[in-house]
Amino acid sequence: MDFGLTADQQMLAETARQFLAAEATPRTVRRIADDPQGFSPELNRKVAEQGWPGLLVPESLGGLGLGLLDAAVLLGELGRSLAPVPFLSSGVLATSLLLSAGSTAQKKAWLPRLASGELTATVAWLEESEWLDPAGVTLRARRARERLRLSGAKRFVVDAQVADLLIVAARTGAGSGPAGVTLLLVPRDTPGLTVVPLPSIDRTRRFFEVAFDDVAIDTAQVLGAEGKGWRPLENLLDVACVAIAAESQGGAERALEMAVEYSKVREQFGRPIGSFQAVKHMAAECLAEIEPSRSLVWYAAWAQQEIPRDASRAASMAKARLGEVYSRVTNTAVQMHGGIGFTWEHDMHFWFKRAKQNEMWFGAPAWHRERVARESGW
Amino acid sequence: MDLSFAKEDEDYRREVRAWLRRNLPKRSEDAEGGELTLGDPRRIAEAKAWQRKLHDAGYVATGWPKEYGGQGASLVRQSILNEEMVLSRAPAPIGMMGLQMLGPTLINLGTDEQKQRHLPHILTAEELWCQGYSEPGSGSDLASLKTRAEIDGDFFVVNGQKVWTSTAQFADWMFCLVRTDPAAPKHKGISYLLVDMRSPGITVRPLVQMTGQAGFNEVFFDNVRVPRRNLVGKLNEGWLVANATLSHERNMLASTTRTQQLMGDLLRLAKQRSRDGAPVLRDPVARQHLADLQIRVEAMKYHSLRQLSDGIHGRPAGIGASVNKLVTTELNHDICAAALEILGSHAGLLKTSPHVEDRGVWPTDWMFTLGMIIGGGTSQIQKNIIAERGLGMPRGA
Numbered sequence: 001m002d003f004g005l006t007a008d009q010q011m012l013a014e015t016a017r018q019f020l021a022a023e024a025t026p027r028t029v030r031r032i033a034d035d036p037q038g039f040s041p042e043l044n045r046k047v048a049e050q051g052w053p054g055l056l057v058p059e060s061l062g063g064l065g066l067g068l069l070d071a072a073v074l075l076g077e078l079g080r081s082l083a084p085v086p087f088l089s090s091g092v093l094a095t096s097l098l099l100s101a102g103s104t105a106q107k108k109a110w111l112p113r114l115a116s117g118e119l120t121a122t123v124a125w126l127e128e129s130e131w132l133d134p135a136g137v138t139l140r141a142r143r144a145r146e147r148l149r150l151s152g153a154k155r156f157v158v159d160a161q162v163a164d165l166l167i168v169a170a171r172t173g174a175g176s177g178p179a180g181v182t183l184l185l186v187p188r189d190t191p192g193l194t195v196v197p198l199p200s201i202d203r204t205r206r207f208f209e210v211a212f213d214d215v216a217i218d219t220a221q222v223l224g225a226e227g228k229g230w231r232p233l234e235n236l237l238d239v240a241c242v243a244i245a246a247e248s249q250g251g252a253e254r255a256l257e258m259a260v261e262y263s264k265v266r267e268q269f270g271r272p273i274g275s276f277q278a279v280k281h282m283a284a285e286c287l288a289e290i291e292p293s294r295s296l297v298w299y300a301a302w303a304q305q306e307i308p309r310d311a312s313r314a315a316s317m318a319k320a321r322l323g324e325v326y327s328r329v330t331n332t333a334v335q336m337h338g339g340i341g342f343t344w345e346h347d348m349h350f351w352f353k354r355a356k357q358n359e360m361w362f363g364a365p366a367w368h369r370e371r372v373a374r375e376s377g378w
Numbered sequence: 379m380d381l382s383f384a385k386e387d388e389d390y391r392r393e394v395r396a397w398l399r400r401n402l403p404k405r406s407e408d409a410e411g412g413e414l415t416l417g418d419p420r421r422i423a424e425a426k427a428w429q430r431k432l433h434d435a436g437y438v439a440t441g442w443p444k445e446y447g448g449q450g451a452s453l454v455r456q457s458i459l460n461e462e463m464v465l466s467r468a469p470a471p472i473g474m475m476g477l478q479m480l481g482p483t484l485i486n487l488g489t490d491e492q493k494q495r496h497l498p499h500i501l502t503a504e505e506l507w508c509q510g511y512s513e514p515g516s517g518s519d520l521a522s523l524k525t526r527a528e529i530d531g532d533f534f535v536v537n538g539q540k541v542w543t544s545t546a547q548f549a550d551w552m553f554c555l556v557r558t559d560p561a562a563p564k565h566k567g568i569s570y571l572l573v574d575m576r577s578p579g580i581t582v583r584p585l586v587q588m589t590g591q592a593g594f595n596e597v598f599f600d601n602v603r604v605p606r607r608n609l610v611g612k613l614n615e616g617w618l619v620a621n622a623t624l625s626h627e628r629n630m631l632a633s634t635t636r637t638q639q640l641m642g643d644l645l646r647l648a649k650q651r652s653r654d655g656a657p658v659l660r661d662p663v664a665r666q667h668l669a670d671l672q673i674r675v676e677a678m679k680y681h682s683l684r685q686l687s688d689g690i691h692g693r694p695a696g697i698g699a700s701v702n703k704l705v706t707t708e709l710n711h712d713i714c715a716a717a718l719e720i721l722g723s724h725a726g727l728l729k730t731s732p733h734v735e736d737r738g739v740w741p742t743d744w745m746f747t748l749g750m751i752i753g754g755g756t757s758q759i760q761k762n763i764i765a766e767r768g769l770g771m772p773r774g775a
Contacts, residue, residue, distance in 0.1 A: 001387075001454060002380050002691060003683040069379060260769045275774030277758075280765030284704075287764055291701045295680035296673075302379045317673045369669035370662070376672070378645070378659045 003295070009073050016077035019050060024083035026347045032084045033203040033350070039084055039162050047083075048117025053091045056099065062112040068239065072246035072301035079250030082350055084204045086120045088243050089159040094121035096239045097167050101183055101224035101232035110165065110185070122163035124154035124186075124210050125233060132237060132363055134178040134230055141170040141182060141217065148172065148217040150184070150192075153209055156361065160195045160208035163188055167223060168210075169233055178230035183223035190215055201353040238311050240362045241319035242301045248326035248358045249290070249297045255326075255351045256286045259333035266338070273336075282336060286329045293318075293325050313375035320368035323359035330355040381683070383454065391458045397435060398466040403428050422548050425472035429503035432471060437463075439477050439501055446485055446493065447501045453689045464635040475545065476500035476507035480553045487611050487619055492572065496551070510540040510554035510573065510597060511620070517542075518759050520555070521564045521617060525599060527556035527571060529606070534558075534571060536579075536602040542753070546582045546595040549575050559614050570616035572608040579603075589745045634675075634682040637706055640713045640743070641675045644668070644720075647736065651720050658720050671716060674709055678702075697768035704760040707751045714744035 005013070023046055032040050047053070055071055057063020064070075071092055078087055091114070098110055098121075113119045129136050139152040150170060160166065166186045173180020186193065192215035198207040224232065260283050263274030273279050300318035304311045330352040334341035341348045359365065383391075403424065432438045441456045442448025451459075463470070471477055481500050484493050499505035516523040525538025536556055546552065552573045559567030575582075579602040584592035611619040648659040648668060658664045685698045717740040718725035729738035751757050765771040 001383050001683075001687060003680065003687040004379065004691070004693070006379070256769075260771060264770070264772060271774055272772045274765075274771040277762065280769075280771050281758070281761045283769055283771060284761035284764035287697075287768055288701050288705050288761075291698070292674075292677035292681035292705065295684045296677040298379065298684075299676075299680045302381075306379075306381075317676060320669075321673050321677060366666060369666050369673070372669045372673065373665040376669075378648075378665060378668070 020081040054115025057115040063115040069301040075246040076250030079247035080254040086159040089122040090120040119164040121165040124157045124168045126156045135176040150212040150215040181229040183229040202357040238315035241315035245318035245322035248322040252326045252329040255333040259336035316368040316371040320365040326355040394462045426503040429471040473503040505550040508546040508549035510552045534604040536599045540597040568616040570610040570619040711747035
């Protein structure tokens with residue numbers, strides 16, 4: 001019985017933290033956030049050298065062959081630093097979908113190149129409705145002789161501006177149920193595909209609309225089998241919940257750290273503001289939420305593989321809880337900084353905005369709480 | 379990460395569970411929700427007999443070293459026993475104060491004479507202990523306590539008053555903090571004494587809690603003579619001895635098993651009660667609230683598992699105990715409040731009322747859990763500790 005990280009996982013965390021502290025400083029993050037493209041090829045290359053893009057990829061396919069708890073550990077560090085790298089989108093979400101839905105040949109064709117960092121991929125699932133049930137997939141892929149033709153749009157596709165490959169959830173069958181959902185492998189440079197920026201409050205991880213104007217898809221580009229795309233997407237939801245929650249946990253810890261450090265230094269009324277009980281209690285309340293939520297994230301990540309029957313419930317618990325904890329903590333952290341916490345120039349708003357984005361993306365807390373209720377059999 | 383228990387430990391759990399099922403005392407009229415209710419002194423003999431039975435079966439003070447009558451049981455086994463006791467709604471041993479607080483203190487810091495004189499009786503509940511810490515003028519600021527002990531030959535002469543002293547009305551002994559050096563800085567003038575409650579000059583006056591139970595007391599000391607050999611630790615170093623006991627108390631007060639049990643009871647209530655023709659558990663608004671509580675409960679469950687693991691594997695505990703106490707006590711109260719919401723106008727009904735649900739435990743537990751938020755270090759004190767010791771924030775007013 002050991003509810004905790006292994007020595008290897010702790011090492012992963014320490015190494016990642018050191019690397020990111022050097023390579024993804026707040027100044028670097030801000031510079032990338034201000035960049036029109038919003039990413040740094042140099043940073044991505046250095047990250048690839050760490051082997052992280054291949055963390056979930058089996059060793060036989062050039063990856064590190066690690067699991068979701070390891071990914072959660074790394075995501076915690078990335079969440080701490082807000083490094084604008086496509087690990088969550090490519091290394092976790094797209095990779096997981098390829099692993100769960102792809103044929104052997106497809107995995108061989110794509111995963112080694114993702115693992116090495118040569119290519120990145122992202123998942124295009126959500127649409128205007130944002131529904132995370134099968135009816136939310138309405139993007140039609142019409143059969144026209146031997147090919148499929150894709151017309152419509154996807155929203156909230158993360159990191160689409162750098163992704164070489166998009167994994168698109170489309171509907172090939174009739175109706176609005178799970179049967180008829182098909183996953184398609186679509187290179188970004190396919191004719192008829194347009195990536196439209198969706199500028200939002202979070203410039204460190206960008207959302208895009210992807211418009212498909214009669215895009216031609218070969219049958220070979222179907223990921224796995226036609227009409228069998230829903231089950232992998234359903235699993236992906238749980239992976240996404242855990243990943244976002246893990247990232248949020250790291251971000252919350254960092255936000256509180258910043259606020260507490262500031263409170264030790266900033267003086268008013270002749271003493272550090274952190275010596276006032278009201279300020280102490282704001283910080284203590286944050287820590288009292290952060291400590292247990294870390295264990296919840298670990299459990300949720302671990303349960304995906306070890307306790308599959310509890311995977312969805314655990315994933316939604318983590319997503320709902322961390323969504324609110326991260327938002328509350330960053331709100332408090334901004335307030336602990338006083339007026340300067342409200343400025344563009346101070347870094348605090350980056351975490352504040354990432355928190356809110358993470359809270360809502362892939363299902364808001366209330367939606368996930370209802371999912372917890374359902375999965376609990378209530 | 380490994381959540382499995384060793385086979386021997388799972389066997390132990392099964393054994394404990396089976397024993398409890400066979401041996402649980404019949405629920406007495408005054409018992410509520412498994413919490414030991416001592417408002418009625420007639421129950422004391424029953425309660426002592428129950429502890430005696432537990433002791434004979436080897437289920438008392440299992441964590442104490444064998445040489446003092448324990449089993450030197452691992453943290454895992456202690457945790458398993460505690461869980462099973464809670465889950466079976468077994469009455470907690472009446473000698474809890476001695477078993478969990480004074481006993482370990484004497485084992486670590488007592489003289490051989492003190493250990494021999496007191497430990498065996500703690501185990502069998504022949505002698506019961508209460509804790510004389512808080513005073514009317516010294517609650518959160520415990521170190522400011524004023525009950526005075528002056529040396530007179532081979533005795534301390536004690537004058538003063540304690541308050542919130544749980545079980546003092548039937549305790550045989552009290553472990554008591556007294557001021558032995560008023561001139562020294564407050565933390566450095568305190569001593570830890572063992573006081574015989576039958577000593578002349580002691581008066582115990584029950585205090586009734588808002589629950590209606592006389593759960594604690596005022597205790598007055600009027601020239602009470604305490605033998606000097608009843609000093610634990612060194613003269614004027616009682617604060618150190620006391621701190622050892624306080625951290626035991628904090629852990630004792632914050633069992634997440636009880637929280638999980640309360641949550642289970644709440645869900646059962648939500649299934650049984652209806653709103654708009656359907657069980658409350660089906661109502662979308664109720665589900666949001668209940669799911670939120672469930673999530674918080676499970677986060678604490680895993681937090682506890684993590685703390686247990688840290689203990690087993692020798693990792694530092696940090697301020698986990700304070701986070702535990704703060705969060706668990708407030709969560710317990712929130713769960714009870716949610717139950718009252720479901721009960722609606724029935725919320726306040728007591729067990730003597732017609733149409734009462736769940737034998738009236740909910741309004742009583744709702745009140746009792748508020749007491750637990752305040753006792754053992756208020757939430758505000760816990761937050762101070764978390765901020766200062768956990769986050770390194772500067773002290774100051």
